[in-house]
Amino acid sequence: MVRRAIEVKVESTLDNCCPVTTQMMSEDEAREVALIFDALSDPVRLRIFSIIAAQKDTCSCHLEAPVDKSQPTVSHHTRILARAGLITGEKRGRWTYWQVVPGRLDLVANLLRSEAPRAKR
C-alpha cells in the first residue's frame, strides 16, 4: 500500500496581508486572492468542496454521482480546488482521497472581515 502525498504549491503571502476592506489591494495580492475565489466561483466546484468538507475522507469515485458529472470533469475541478490550496489529495492504492486544508478557509474568511483582528501566524 503506497502512500504518496499530492504536492500543492501554496506560495501564500496571504498570511500577513490586509483585509480587502482597509486599503487598495496591490496587483499581486489581488491576483493571488482572486485565484482562491475563482476556485469557489463555480457551482459544481462549490458542491464538490462541500462534500469533501463535510467528511473526513472523500474518495474521488464518490464525487461523480452527487454532482452528476463525468470523471474527467470531477478530476478537473478537484485539481483547481487543490491548486487554490483548499483541499489536499492523498493516493492510497488505486483511490485518491481528499480532505480540506485546515485553516485555509478561515484565512480567506479573515480577508473578508470588515475589522482586522487577524491572529498573527
Place this chain on the structure above:
Amino acid sequence: MVRRAIEVKVESTLDNCCPVTTQMMSEDEAREVALIFDALSDPVRLRIFSIIAAQKDTCSCHLEAPVDKSQPTVSHHTRILARAGLITGEKRGRWTYWQVVPGRLDLVANLLRSEAPRAKR
C-alpha cells in the same frame, strides 16, 4: 440635485443557510453562493472593491486610473459587484458614488467558517 438609488435585486436566501463545510450544498444554494464568489474572482474587480471599501464614498470617475482600465470596463465590473450585492451605487448629479453594502461581506465570511456560530438575523 436629484438623488436616485440604483436598484439591486438581492434575492438572498443566504441568511439562513448552512456553512459550506457542514453538508453538501444544494444545486440552488451553490448557484447563488457561486455568484458572489464569482464577483470576487477577478483581480481587477477585487481591486475596485477594495478601493470602494476603503472609503465612504467612491466616485466611478476615481476608479479608472488606479486599475488602469477603460470607463466601460470599470462600469462592467461595478455592475457585477452590485449584482452580487456587494456594493450599492447612488447617482448624485452627474456622478455615481459607490459604497459597500454593510454586512454582506460578513455574511459571505460566515459561509466559510468551519464552525457555525451564525448570528440569527
Place this chain on the structure above:
DNA sequence: CATACTGATTGACGAATATCAATGTTAGGG
C-alpha cells in the same frame, strides 16, 4: 438650447473555461 461631461449600453473580439470522449498511467487481482 447648445455644449460638455459622466457613465451606462452595445457590439465585437480574443482569451479563458466547463464539459466530455478518448487515451494514458498506475495499482491491485487473478
Place this chain on the structure above:
DNA sequence: CCCTAACATTGATATTCGTCAATCAGTATG
C-alpha cells in the same frame, strides 16, 4: 503477465468572460 479499475491527461467544442471603441442617455453649466 494480463486484465481491470481508478484517476489523470489530452484534444475538441461550446460557452462564458474581460476588454475596449463607439454610441446613447441623462445632467449640469454657460
